[in-house]
Amino acid sequence: MKKISGSLFAAAALIALWAPSLALATAGFFQHGYGLKAKGMGGAGAAFPQDALAAATNPAGMVWVGNRLDIGLDWFEADRGSRITGNTLGLSGDRDANGRKTFPVPELGFNRMLGENRSLGVAVFGNGGMTRYFDNPLGALGGSSPAGMEFVQGTVAPAFAAKLGASSSIGVALPLVYQELAVRGLEHFDDPVFSAAAGYVTNRGRDGSLGVGVRAGWLSRISPEVTLGAAVQPRIRMARFKSYKGLLAGEGNFDVPENYVLGIALKAGPALTAVADIQRINFAGVRSLGNRADCFLALTCLLGAPDGPGSGWRNVTVVKIGFAYEASPGLTLRGGVAVLRQPIPAEQTLLNMFAPAVTVKHLTLGATWQLAPHSELTVAYLHGFEATVQGSRSIPPGFPPTGAGGGEADLRMKQRALGIAFGWRM
Numbered sequence: 001m002k003k004i005s006g007s008l009f010a011a012a013a014l015i016a017l018w019a020p021s022l023a024l025a026t027a028g029f030f031q032h033g034y035g036l037k038a039k040g041m042g043g044a045g046a047a048f049p050q051d052a053l054a055a056a057t058n059p060a061g062m063v064w065v066g067n068r069l070d071i072g073l074d075w076f077e078a079d080r081g082s083r084i085t086g087n088t089l090g091l092s093g094d095r096d097a098n099g100r101k102t103f104p105v106p107e108l109g110f111n112r113m114l115g116e117n118r119s120l121g122v123a124v125f126g127n128g129g130m131t132r133y134f135d136n137p138l139g140a141l142g143g144s145s146p147a148g149m150e151f152v153q154g155t156v157a158p159a160f161a162a163k164l165g166a167s168s169s170i171g172v173a174l175p176l177v178y179q180e181l182a183v184r185g186l187e188h189f190d191d192p193v194f195s196a197a198a199g200y201v202t203n204r205g206r207d208g209s210l211g212v213g214v215r216a217g218w219l220s221r222i223s224p225e226v227t228l229g230a231a232v233q234p235r236i237r238m239a240r241f242k243s244y245k246g247l248l249a250g251e252g253n254f255d256v257p258e259n260y261v262l263g264i265a266l267k268a269g270p271a272l273t274a275v276a277d278i279q280r281i282n283f284a285g286v287r288s289l290g291n292r293a294d295c296f297l298a299l300t301c302l303l304g305a306p307d308g309p310g311s312g313w314r315n316v317t318v319v320k321i322g323f324a325y326e327a328s329p330g331l332t333l334r335g336g337v338a339v340l341r342q343p344i345p346a347e348q349t350l351l352n353m354f355a356p357a358v359t360v361k362h363l364t365l366g367a368t369w370q371l372a373p374h375s376e377l378t379v380a381y382l383h384g385f386e387a388t389v390q391g392s393r394s395i396p397p398g399f400p401p402t403g404a405g406g407g408e409a410d411l412r413m414k415q416r417a418l419g420i421a422f423g424w425r426m
Contacts, residue, residue: 020157026384026415028283028357029129029151030259032338032364033057035109036072036421040366040380041322042336044277046263047219047229048324051378051423054276055123055159057261057277058231059171061216062111063119063161072378072421074105078388080413082137082353087395087407090140095116097356099132099148107421117163124172128152130355136185137409144203147185149354153256154178157215168220175233177256179209181241183354189303190246190294196302197246211238213256225267232260235285249287249308257289258282271326279320283313283343290314295350297399311355312348316341322364334366334380342389349391349409356411359384374425384415 026032033043035053045054049061051070079101083094109119128151138149154177161171186202188194195201213236219229233256240252248254263277284290291310295301301308322336340360344352366380391409399405 023175025305028343034125036378036380036419040334042320042338044275044320044322046261046277047119047227048265048275049263052111053123054126055173058217058229059159059173060119060169060219063169067426070109070423072107074417074419075100076105076417078332078415080356082408085408095135096132097133101241119161121159123157128155141188143185150182152180171217173215175213177211180206182206195246196304205244207241209239227265246304249291249310252289255286273324275322277320281319282315284315289363313343330370332368336364339361346392349394358389358411359413363386376423378421380419382417387410
């Protein structure tokens with residue numbers, strides 16, 4: 001078992017290094033859920049642990065899943081872009097921001113029981129988002145092509161959980177987070193007129209950032225039919241992106257937002273379980289995400305300054321509802337939905353053309369087949385319905401000051417994902 005554990009932690013490190021090759025965005029830049037079983041149920045799982053990825057949602061669930069290993073791969077497809085209308089500087093046009101449409105999203109979970117009442121495990125997963133315009137929306141101002149933004153997070157979360165009696169548990173995970181950021185095509189704003197650190201706005205290659213945080217959880221089976229769960233993760237302080245200190249508010253600040261979740265699982269019959277999660281993600285608490293762009297559009301603040309402009313994202317509440325139905329001893333079927341408040345206000349779309357994370361409604365399906373007494377195969381499908389944010393008053397007259405400017409920047413995105421995972425009980 002020690003040899004297996006060492007090999008799994010080595011594999012976790014490799015997947016974490018691979019994570020920066022992915023790109024996705026279903027709840028801002030968060031995934032809608034973690035683990036293919038939860039993903040098939042709208043992402044819900046705070047009160048319904050099913051595999052060793054449970055630590056990513058609620059670490060307290062790990063002590064209920066037993067000794068197991070889960071390895072999965074999601075193929076994620078995003079179709080995104082923007083449209084500018086009514087601009088007098090030649091920025092108007094409808095542009096595709098895809099570059100690549102499909103991305104592999106790996107995941108890994110491992111859990112080992114330490115007796116009957118304690119467990120030690122690890123969950124490995126990623127978040128992020130990417131755009132690439134072969135026709136730069138800011139090309140008329142001198143921006144180069146291809147243009148875009150790539151932001152990725154890879155997380156390795158060691159977790160410990162313990163039972164409190166026969167029906168409750170607590171758990172804690174220590175998310176070790178690695179982030180990468182690359183930005184291209186913003187040459188027009190790489191100037192002391194616009195930035196507090198000109199020369200550190202765009203085309204600086206990839207920059208990395210490290211941080212460590214904590215995620216704590218609780219789970220209680222209050223009756224044979226009802227289980228409750230909750231988890232909280234305070235904001236994770238990340239090292240600054242020094243190569244982009246002239247772009248991101250706070251001299252390159254990009255912390256992981258505070259987020260927390262409440263969940264319930266209801267045993268509706270011998271074969272049917274219904275689940276629901278309410279997740280809160282406090283994007284507005286991170287300056288580079290939450291600071292509005294109003295002062296920048298009015299030319300009264302600078303990119304990269306402590307009070308400089310950000311993406312103007314709002315805090316969001318994500319509602320996830322799903323079910324699992326044991327159709328036979330060897331087959332479990334799943335389905336669910338996930339909906340959230342639009343994080344990007346209409347008047348904040350200009351700076352979000354490079355991060356149009358506007359999808360807010362998702363439908364999911366999934367299934368697990370028992371392959372052998374100790375192994376299983378899980379599949380999950382996600383459909384993110386197309387969403388558009390029309391950027392009313394997003395480009396004010398007189399911005400940028402090289403001409404009359406003005407107009408409207410609209411954002412759009414739709415998504416699909418298909419994943420497969422193998423699980424082993426050991």
